[in-house]
Structure formats: C-alpha cells, structure tokens
Amino acid sequence: MASGAKKSRLIERIYRQQWEKEPWAEGWLTSIGNAPTAYQSPNGAWCKLCRINLAPHKKDLKRHSETEKHKGKIKTPTQNTLTNYGYVDAVATQKSKILDIKLAVFIAKHAAVTAIDHLSELLKSIDQNKVLFENLKLHRTKCSGIIKYVVTPCILKDLVEAVGNSKFSLIVDESTDISQTQWICFFQQFAQPTVSTYSHINSGQ
Structure with missing residues (x-):
C-alpha cells in the first residue's frame, strides 16, 4: 500500500x-x-x-x-605610511614589548580586557617624568591579540611539557553568550613533583 x-x-x-x-x-x-x-x-x-x-x-x-x-x-583603505615601506618605528623597542606582555598577562589574570584602555591612560598620567610609560600604546584590541597569539601559545607549550605522561582530571563546560557565540571551557588539574597541584583553564569558541 x-x-x-x-x-x-x-x-x-x-x-x-x-x-x-x-x-x-x-x-x-x-x-x-x-x-x-x-x-x-x-x-x-x-x-x-x-x-x-x-x-x-x-x-x-x-x-x-x-x-x-x-x-x-571592514577596513577602510589605508594611507601609505613609512611602515608600509619597511620603516621600523623606534618606539617598538624590546622594553616596550616586554611591558605590553606583562600588562596583558596582568589583565588576563585579574580583570576584563576592556580595563586596559583606562589602565594605560592612568599609567601615563602617573608617569610625570615620561620615562616609563611615555610610549605605552596598549588598548583592548592589541591586548587581546597579545593574550591570544603571544601568551597563550607559550602557556600551552609549558602546560604540555609539565603534564607529560602524568595523570590529570579534565572538566569541560560549554555555553552561549548573548551574541549567540558558542564557547567551550576546559579546566585541567594535575599534580607536579615540585608543586602540590597545578590548574589550567583554557577557553575558546
């Protein structure tokens, strides 16, 4: 039928x-x-x-x-600048890079990324002699990039070496924020010979 x-x-x-x-x-x-x-x-x-x-x-x-x-x-057309022709700004010294990384790590551990906009301006206003923070140009976009593409790979490499063949526990959780972006979080905990416990949290879309 x-x-x-x-x-x-x-x-x-x-x-x-x-x-x-x-x-x-x-x-x-x-x-x-x-x-x-x-x-x-x-x-x-x-x-x-x-x-x-x-x-x-x-x-x-x-x-x-x-x-x-x-x-x-969408990026608007950029004007020709000296950096487009290979000129390296003297501001991008080794010390300023180290300062940016240290501030980015501080923000990642203790505050929201948006706080760096105010923190950068505050540090420059405190430095009256304009010696330490005169060339500080760190805001949320650059700070997020440092955390994501500079700090995170180094931490991940150290984590893999630290875990090795050791046993560890893994907790996984996922959620969706108000912008409909899906996030998944991994919490890993394991024991090291020199430290009682070590915890690492990693999250991503």
Whole structure:
C-alpha cells in the first residue's frame, strides 16, 4: 500500500569556492579549512573579519555580510605610511614589548580586557617624568591579540611539557553568550613533583 506521506529530504550544504569571487564575499569569505585549527570543522565557511564559522548556505552568508558587526570590521583603505615601506618605528623597542606582555598577562589574570584602555591612560598620567610609560600604546584590541597569539601559545607549550605522561582530571563546560557565540571551557588539574597541584583553564569558541 502506497503511503501518502511525503518523505523529507535532508540537503547537505557544501561550501563553494566560487562564492569568494562574488562582490558581497570578496576579501572576507573562505573555506573553514583555512580557519585556525581550533575552529575547523568538516564542512563550512569562515569569516576572516569576524573570526567565526558559518553554515555553507549562500543566503545565510549574504545575510551575515549585511550585519552591523561585520560591516564594522571592514577596513577602510589605508594611507601609505613609512611602515608600509619597511620603516621600523623606534618606539617598538624590546622594553616596550616586554611591558605590553606583562600588562596583558596582568589583565588576563585579574580583570576584563576592556580595563586596559583606562589602565594605560592612568599609567601615563602617573608617569610625570615620561620615562616609563611615555610610549605605552596598549588598548583592548592589541591586548587581546597579545593574550591570544603571544601568551597563550607559550602557556600551552609549558602546560604540555609539565603534564607529560602524568595523570590529570579534565572538566569541560560549554555555553552561549548573548551574541549567540558558542564557547567551550576546559579546566585541567594535575599534580607536579615540585608543586602540590597545578590548574589550567583554557577557553575558546
């Protein structure tokens, strides 16, 4: 007996590279395979500006390109500067880099990243002789980059070496914030011969 019910059919969406050449996707759209390792998945799209993975659906991708968050990250054409021609600013000395890293680590441990905007201005106002913090130019964007791309890889490397073949406990939790961004947090705890316990927290999208 034939059934009158219609069978639903699941359509698997596949990322198409030709989308990248269309005007609405130029400069920001790429395959999820080109995303950082932590964000990669079997199939999908990646926004290089917003740094989020997206469903490989053309209408959804176009809708994302029209959001205010995405438009705000589109860079305006930059003017030619000396740094574009290989000139290195004397301000970027070794001491200023060390200062930036130390402040970024402090913020990561004790405060929200937005606090660095006020902390930087406060330190420069305290330094009346303009010796220590005269060239301090650390704000939330740069601070986040230092934490994510400089401090975190070093801590992760030390963590892997410290754990070695030791036993450890792992707690995993996930959540979604008000911007619909999904986060997952890993809490790892293990024992070291020289220290009673060692804990490490890592989180990511």
